Amino acid sequence: MKEFVLIFRTNANPGFKPSEEQIQQMMTSWMAWMAGIETKGQMANRGTRLGISNAKVVMPGNVVTNGPFTEVKEFINGFIVVKTNSIDEAVKIAKECPMVKGGGGSVEVRTAVSSEDNS
Amino acid sequence: MAEQQLIPHLFRTEYSKLVAVLCKYFGIEHIGIAEDIASETFLSALETWTYKGIPENPVAWLYTVAKNKTKNQISRKHLFTEKIIPKIKYESSDIDRTEIDLSEKNITDSQLQMLFALCHPSISAEAQIGLSLRILCGFGIDEIANAFLSNKETINKRLFRAKETLRLNKVQIEFPSQTEINKRLETVLTTLYLLFNEGYYSESRTTILREDLCLEAMRLTYLLIDNESTNQPNVNALLALMCFHSSRFATRKNENGEIILYNDQDETLWDKELISKGIYFLKQSSQGNTISKYHLEASIAYWHTIKNDTKEKWENILQLYNHLLQIQYSPIAALNRTFAISKTYGKHEAILEAEKLQLTNNQYYFSLLGELYKDIDDKKAITNFEKAYLLAITQSEKQIIKKKIENLKN
Amino acid sequence: MEEFILIMRHEDGKKIASPEQMQIWMKQTMDWIGGIAAQNKFSSGTGLPFEDAKVVRPNNVVTNGPFGEIKETIGGYMIVKADSVEEAVEFAKGCPVLQGEGNSVEVRKIAKSDGVH
Numbered sequence: 001m002k003e004f005v006l007i008f009r010t011n012a013n014p015g016f017k018p019s020e021e022q023i024q025q026m027m028t029s030w031m032a033w034m035a036g037i038e039t040k041g042q043m044a045n046r047g048t049r050l051g052i053s054n055a056k057v058v059m060p061g062n063v064v065t066n067g068p069f070t071e072v073k074e075f076i077n078g079f080i081v082v083k084t085n086s087i088d089e090a091v092k093i094a095k096e097c098p099m100v101k102g103g104g105g106s107v108e109v110r111t112a113v114s115s116e117d118n119s
Numbered sequence: 120m121a122e123q124q125l126i127p128h129l130f131r132t133e134y135s136k137l138v139a140v141l142c143k144y145f146g147i148e149h150i151g152i153a154e155d156i157a158s159e160t161f162l163s164a165l166e167t168w169t170y171k172g173i174p175e176n177p178v179a180w181l182y183t184v185a186k187n188k189t190k191n192q193i194s195r196k197h198l199f200t201e202k203i204i205p206k207i208k209y210e211s212s213d214i215d216r217t218e219i220d221l222s223e224k225n226i227t228d229s230q231l232q233m234l235f236a237l238c239h240p241s242i243s244a245e246a247q248i249g250l251s252l253r254i255l256c257g258f259g260i261d262e263i264a265n266a267f268l269s270n271k272e273t274i275n276k277r278l279f280r281a282k283e284t285l286r287l288n289k290v291q292i293e294f295p296s297q298t299e300i301n302k303r304l305e306t307v308l309t310t311l312y313l314l315f316n317e318g319y320y321s322e323s324r325t326t327i328l329r330e331d332l333c334l335e336a337m338r339l340t341y342l343l344i345d346n347e348s349t350n351q352p353n354v355n356a357l358l359a360l361m362c363f364h365s366s367r368f369a370t371r372k373n374e375n376g377e378i379i380l381y382n383d384q385d386e387t388l389w390d391k392e393l394i395s396k397g398i399y400f401l402k403q404s405s406q407g408n409t410i411s412k413y414h415l416e417a418s419i420a421y422w423h424t425i426k427n428d429t430k431e432k433w434e435n436i437l438q439l440y441n442h443l444l445q446i447q448y449s450p451i452a453a454l455n456r457t458f459a460i461s462k463t464y465g466k467h468e469a470i471l472e473a474e475k476l477q478l479t480n481n482q483y484y485f486s487l488l489g490e491l492y493k494d495i496d497d498k499k500a501i502t503n504f505e506k507a508y509l510l511a512i513t514q515s516e517k518q519i520i521k522k523k524i525e526n527l528k529n
Numbered sequence: 530m531e532e533f534i535l536i537m538r539h540e541d542g543k544k545i546a547s548p549e550q551m552q553i554w555m556k557q558t559m560d561w562i563g564g565i566a567a568q569n570k571f572s573s574g575t576g577l578p579f580e581d582a583k584v585v586r587p588n589n590v591v592t593n594g595p596f597g598e599i600k601e602t603i604g605g606y607m608i609v610k611a612d613s614v615e616e617a618v619e620f621a622k623g624c625p626v627l628q629g630e631g632n633s634v635e636v637r638k639i640a641k642s643d644g645v646h
Binding site: 434437438440441442444445448452453456457472475476477 | 568574
């Protein structure tokens with residue numbers, strides 16, 4: 001079993017305010033997707049959403065600007081960590097993510113290496 | 120006669136009450152014992168009251184005696200199961216029929232099983248450790264209170280509640296299943312680690328070291344290694360750690376019983392056999408692909424068996440502490456890491472790192488700062504050592520700090 | 530105490546640095562993390578190798594990753610505990626990745642599960 005980090009990106013306008021219905025729909029599909037991963041025993045870390053206020057970018061020479069990283073058109077919205085046997089299985093999970101199913105964003109899938117991994 | 124009449128009256132009323140209470144105490148499956156105790160209690164009454172007269176409060180007397188008999192039964196039972204039989208039938212008639220196996224293997228198995236039984240998930244981790252220390256290791260309540268930096272009343276309450284929970288859950292004295300073992304092993308290892316540390320750093324007794332506690336911890340850890348289902352990498356790492364530390368037993372104290380610091384120890388007196396045993400277990404622990412905090416601590420202890428101050432030694436120690444702190448933070452590890460920084464990057468770098476720690480309630484924090492400022496800013500060094508002196512608890516530690524301050528003032 | 534994620538972005542160090550430099554860089558990173566852990570401010574962290582990366586987009590479109598331009602590639606992240614974003618930024622300033630000119634560390638506050646950012 002290896003761990004893979006799923007990074008969610010969206011290019012939605014950060015000021016976008018969804019309606020109650022939309023919020024309900026988003027929540028329902030996200031929770032269903034997360035629950036699916038949990039029941040299959042594939043969830044390693046439920047991760048988190050990343051806030052937009054109180055974000056900074058630090059560059060060489062101690063240069064600090066307000067974030068998120070603005071050179072990237074799509075900014076990071078959150079992440080989770082899953083555990084599967086291969087990256088293909090992780091990609092399979094990612095395909096079902098509401099971010100790409102009906103949303104306008106993307107999911108980056110990266111292999112995770114942790115300091116406890118001795119293999 | 121008045122007494123004879125009293126007891127049957129009492130018997131009818133109090134017998135069923137007593138049995139109900141004792142049954143709750145032992146568990147419903149041990150109603151035989153509950154009845155035995157009740158009967159024995161009335162027998163005692165018959166013997167005593169006929170000579171001494173009926174007490175002022177007969178019911179209270181009966182309950183007190185019943186409680187005492189129960190206590191005796193329990194300590195007898197523990198001795199029995201710990202040393203002699205892994206499974207015991209409590210109905211007294213069956214005891215004679217039971218085969219009493221006194222083989223070495225059975226005694227060993229029983230102790231291991233007891234260790235696992237006491238480290239049971241239904242009670243808190245602290246209670247598991249306290250119970251093991253009490254029952255398996257014969258620690259007094261004082262010593263347990265000391266190890267937890269707590270007080271007697273708290274410990275007594277904790278142990279009492281823990282025993283209750285074990286009884287209520289009808290915990291058996293047997294090996295947990297393979298899936299359970301790995302979970303329970305963590306707590307068992309923590310208990311053994313604590314036991315070893317109590318012997319190694321002991322403050323609650325007159326002697327600084329209690330070799331027999333350390334040896335007991337090592338013996339029990341070795342039992343785990345000797346058993347296939349519990350012979351796991353982290354267990355081997357723990358035993359390696361214990362071997363490395365114990366190798367310095369002979370040199371940690373001088374004739375007056377005062378602590379000798381690492382730098383002043385005579386390394387020719389370090390036990391080379393224990394060191395090579397430690398290396399053996401460290402090698403064993405590197406099989407498999409997980410690293411536990413014990414692996415890291417054992418590796419650090421390994422480097423300390425080489426007294427020479429080489430760059431390689433301290434760079435390795437620094438990286439090991441970097442890793443250890445990610446797995447489990449502790450103030451002592453943070454301080455030791457800072458010391459390693461001074462050895463690899465120099466005192467100035469170490470002072471910068473140390474100032475970030477802000478462990479202002481910790482005497483060792485100020486001692487470390489004192490050491491780091493020595494020869495750089497002796498005034499600051501003295502101030503820090505003075506703060507350490509105020510926070511130090513034992514006489515021997517205060518002496519050491521005092522000497523350092525005096526040396527600086529000259 | 531809040532949690533902040535430090536996202537490290539850098540060009541693929543392996544393509545440019547020699548094994549010697551890689552070793553030094555690794556040691557620096559471990560020292561940096563160790564320093565934060567010693568202050569009891571370390572939550573978790575992981576490196577993200579550049580190989581075996583994918584990007585999934587709508588309509589089941591899957592391409593090889595990592596995501597974005599080389600300069601923006603995420604090399605790893607660390608979660609720290611801090612009382613303010615300024616404190617987290619101070620941690621970020623010590624990251625060895627910043628020795629490379631085009632590299633950066635993004636600092637984001639971690640939303641609590643009560644939904645308040």
